[in-house]
Amino acid sequence: MRIPALAAATALAAAAAHAEGALNIYNWGNYTNPELIKKFEQTYDVKVTITEYDSNTTALTKVEAGGHGFDIVVPSHSFVPIFIEKGLLLETRPDQMENFKNVDPVWVDVPWDPGRRYTVPWQWGSTGMAVNVDAYDGDINTSAIFLDPPPELAGKINVVPEMQDVINLALYYVGGEACTEDKAKLKAARDALVAAKPKWLSMDYGTTDKLASGEWVASVNWNGSTFRARLANPKVRYGYPREGYPLWMDSVAVLADAKNVENAKLFQNFIMDPENAALISAFARYSNGIKGSDAFMPPEMKDAPEINPPAELAAAGRFGPSCPKEIQAIYTAIWTELQK
Amino acid sequence: MTAEERRRARQGWLLSAPALALLLAGASGPLLIVVVYAFLEPGEYSGVEWxxxxxxxxxxxFERDIFDGTVRLADAHLSIFWRSVKLSLLTTLLTFVFxxxxxxxxxTRPARTRMLWLFLIxxxxxxxxxxxxxxxxxxxxNEGILNGALMRLxxxxxxxxxxxxxxxxxxxxxxxYLPLMALPLYAAxxxxxxxxxxxxxxxxxxRWQVLRKVVLPIVRPGVVAGSILVFVPSLGAYVTPRVLGGGKNMMIGNFIELQFGAGRNWPLGAALSLILLAMVACALTIYVRAAARAGADG
Structure with missing residues (x-):
């Protein structure tokens, strides 16, 4: 019964109501549009359950332990190869699915899943600088905002405690690469961070609310979060550091031990539909990687500077890999030094 | 021992068996895993290698300098430990003062109203x-209640x-942690x-002499119990330093979390947890000694 159900569903995507049952999605917190889920449930008569996690390592550890009951996970680009290498993902061949034609070619031959044999784009974004123009109206397209702050911002900067992103920003700032083995660059990055820390106010999450309320006037932050803050407070701006800034993409994958494989595949195909992809973005305010979804996006998203980087700064965005163990130990040592 | 006494002893053991089994499985099992993990190598992305x-x-x-390979005392780790101990001691002192x-x-309230006050605690x-x-x-x-009130005033x-x-x-x-100090003090x-x-x-x-020479020696067991109850959880505090401290400076709890999370070094996290456990055990030993001495004096 499974195969005919899938065939029917892929043929008549909207009309097919044969795949009754359940789908258990394991995704990042506050990241999944309830409207999208409702639409999927109604289209396919599937009961969807969402469980949330807060970091890639949490997700990996729980999935690896087994017995989780999840069908779908949404790891970041740097963790997709780890999931694949450990045999945790099912090769569902999204590249052969009906809606695959909608995937922007830029996101097809990605290093973490060449040709998209396992994963489907969910959302992608960047880590940059959020600044309130009332506090500082100079150049914000630079990591100097937090690594060598202008006097107006000294003592007022928040830095999200996201080890990988923050150290990568510092490495780019001193001319290095993510996970570099170049000790001189690592040292320079550490020194830059340690020297800048006295000028920081805090290292905390919850950036959207505090930027919106004006309590924080500058922060290392994600583009979508900054976008949401700007919708509440027009003084908030997003800067793309020209020295280099981390990009990330979260992708939807089916777990190797999924119980509801067909429903999970339906979901992968479902979110490659531009109208559905637009729902994903309308909620969390990140770009989705599906061509034609712009047409279905809320008007304020179409030319939002937070999700459409200026051409001259787009190239500075880089996808950092997951570092090897030895380099990760150095990252942790730098981070410990920073927070001791 | 008479037959009756033996029967009672056996009954006692049987009655407490479920609780003992739960304690053994719930406390010793995980602890054993922590001990074993502390002697393994970290896995490539998480977990351990056997x-x-x-x-x-x-x-x-100790740390090997990441840049020139020399071995030296890990002053970053020591300062994190020191911050935890310092803040925990200060917390203990402040909860005592309040x-x-x-x-x-x-x-000193009438017996009738005492329960109400205790309930409020x-x-x-x-x-x-x-x-x-x-x-x-x-x-x-900064835009909160305290600063707002001070500015309006x-x-x-x-x-x-x-x-x-x-x-x-x-x-x-x-x-x-104030209630954990106030309640044993009240009992004393x-x-x-x-x-x-x-x-x-x-x-x-x-008045000062009465407090020092009469009251304090007698309530000492309460002071010691309260101090332990406050000091031990303070040492492992995680939420409070993270939220109120703005996450800029770690305490032991946050440092352990880093090893299991982004740091991907479970063995180090396990070893640090055991060190924390040893510190708590030391504090408890001091407590038992002090309590025994207090008992002997009283």
Whole structure:
């Protein structure tokens, strides 16, 4: 019964109501549009359950332990190869699915899943600088905002405690690469961070609310979060550091031990539909990687500077890999030094 | 031992068997895993590799300089440990300073109303710790209640930065752990015979002398119990330093979390957890000794 159900569903995507049952999605917190889920449930008569996690390592550890009951996970680009290498993902061949034609070619031959044999784009974004123009109206397209702050911002900067992103920003700032083995660059990055820390106010999450309320006037932050803050407070701006800034993409994958494989595949195909992809973005305010979804996006998203980087700064965005163990130990040592 | 006594002893063991089994499985099992993990190598992305290694223990106290390879004392680790111990001791001291008058007040109320006051002390426990910590954040933040009130009163012209400092962590921890100090103090003071204080006054003791020479020695077991109850959880505090401290400076709890999370070094996290456990065990030993001495004096 499974195969005919899938065939029917892929043929008549909207009309097919044969795949009754359940789908258990394991995704990042506050990241999944309830409207999208409702639409999927109604289209396919599937009961969807969402469980949330807060970091890639949490997700990996729980999935690896087994017995989780999840069908779908949404790891970041740097963790997709780890999931694949450990045999945790099912090769569902999204590249052969009906809606695959909608995937922007830029996101097809990605290093973490060449040709998209396992994963489907969910959302992608960047880590940059959020600044309130009332506090500082100079150049914000630079990591100097937090690594060598202008006097107006000294003592007022928040830095999200996201080890990988923050150290990568510092490495780019001193001319290095993510996970570099170049000790001189690592040292320079550490020194830059340690020297800048006295000028920081805090290292905390919850950036959207505090930027919106004006309590924080500058922060290392994600583009979508900054976008949401700007919708509440027009003084908030997003800067793309020209020295280099981390990009990330979260992708939807089916777990190797999924119980509801067909429903999970339906979901992968479902979110490659531009109208559905637009729902994903309308909620969390990140770009989705599906061509034609712009047409279905809320008007304020179409030319939002937070999700459409200026051409001259787009190239500075880089996808950092997951570092090897030895380099990760150095990252942790730098981070410990920073927070001791 | 008579047959009857043996029967009773057996019955006692049987009755406590479920609780003992639960304790054994629930406490010793996980602890054993922690001990084993502390002697393994970290896995590539998380977890452990089943190879014996003492690296984690070495790394607790020493570090190889990441840039020139020389081995030296891990001063970053030591300063994180020191911050935890320092803040925990200060929290203990502050809860004592605030807890003693509170306990004294309650213990000297008429017996009828005492229960009401004690009940009020337990009220904070009705709400989750995280929510209370966020509530304190609301009080301390720059546009918060405290700064707002001070500014309206004209006492300050611009907000004082309290949130995201060690002072905020200390305020939060003192608030959270105050009942754990006040309750044992109350239990000790309640038993205190007020006529002893009267007798001391009659013999021309000053108030300070009464407090130091009569009251404190008698309530000492309560002080020791309260100090332990406050010091031990303070040492492992995680939520309060993270939320109120602004996450800029780690305490042991946060440092352990880093190893299991982004740091991907479970053996080091396990070794650090065991060090924390040893510190708690030391504190408890001191407590048992002090309590025994107090018992002997009394």
């Amino acid at each position: 190879k014996f290694s003492l690296e984690a223990w070495f790394r607790v106290l 807890g003693l008058p509170t306990a004294w007040f309650i213990a 337990t009220v904070p426990f009705w709400t989750n710790l995280l929510i209370r910590t966020f509530a304190i954040m609301e009080v301390l933040r 004209g006492l300050i012209s611009s907000p004082i930065q309290i949130l995201y400092t060690d002072v905020a962590v200390l305020i939060g921890m003192t608030y959270v 003071i309640e038993r205190f015979d007020m006529r002893m204080a009267e007798a001391a006054y009659d013999l021309y003791a000053s």
